[in-house]
Amino acid sequence: MSRQRHPWVLPLSVLVALLLGLLPLPPLLQPVRPYWLALVIAYWVIESPDRVGLGVAFVVGLIADLTFGSLLGEQALRLVVMTFILQRFRARLRFFPLSQQAIAIxxxxxxxxxxxxxxxxxxxxxxxxxAFWLAPLLGMLLWPMVYLLLDALRLGNWRKR
Structure with missing residues (x-):
C-alpha cells in the first residue's frame, strides 16, 4: 500500500537529483559522483510502483540525457534496466532492512x-x-539517507518530530 500524501515530492525529488547531477565537481571526483537519479527512481519504484514504472524511468532518462548532454538514450536505457530489475524483485526488496536494501541497491x-x-x-x-567503479559503493552508502529523507517527505513525517 502506497500512502502518497504529498504529490509534489516525486517531481521535486527528480528535479533535485538532476540538479545534483549537474553540480560541478573537481575532475578527480567526477567519476565517483553518485548516480542520484538512479537512487531517486529506485526509491519511487520501490515505494510507489503505481506512479513510477518503466515509462517514467524512460522519460526521466531522456530528460537526463538532454540535461547532461550525454548520448541520447543512454541514461534512459540505464534507468529502464534498473527499473525492470527493481520491479521484478520489489516485493522482496521492500521488506528488507535498510542495510540489506543498500547492498541490493x-x-x-x-x-x-x-x-x-x-x-x-x-x-x-x-x-x-x-574510479568510475567506486560510484556504486558511494551510492550504496548514501541509500539509507536518501530512502529515509524521501520517505519522510512523501509521508509528511518531518513535521511530527
Missing amino acids: GALLLNDRIVTGAIHLILGIQTLPL
Whole structure:
C-alpha cells in the first residue's frame, strides 16, 4: 500500500537529483559522483510502483540525457534496466532492512556501471577511469539517507518530530 500524501515530492525529488547531477565537481571526483537519479527512481519504484514504472524511468532518462548532454538514450536505457530489475524483485526488496536494501541497491548501481561500460565499449567511446567503479559503493552508502529523507517527505513525517 502506497500512502502518497504529498504529490509534489516525486517531481521535486527528480528535479533535485538532476540538479545534483549537474553540480560541478573537481575532475578527480567526477567519476565517483553518485548516480542520484538512479537512487531517486529506485526509491519511487520501490515505494510507489503505481506512479513510477518503466515509462517514467524512460522519460526521466531522456530528460537526463538532454540535461547532461550525454548520448541520447543512454541514461534512459540505464534507468529502464534498473527499473525492470527493481520491479521484478520489489516485493522482496521492500521488506528488507535498510542495510540489506543498500547492498541490493549497490548491486543495481554496479549493474548500471556494467551497462554503461558496455555501451561505451560497443560505441567506441573513451574508456572509463578505474574510479568510475567506486560510484556504486558511494551510492550504496548514501541509500539509507536518501530512502529515509524521501520517505519522510512523501509521508509528511518531518513535521511530527
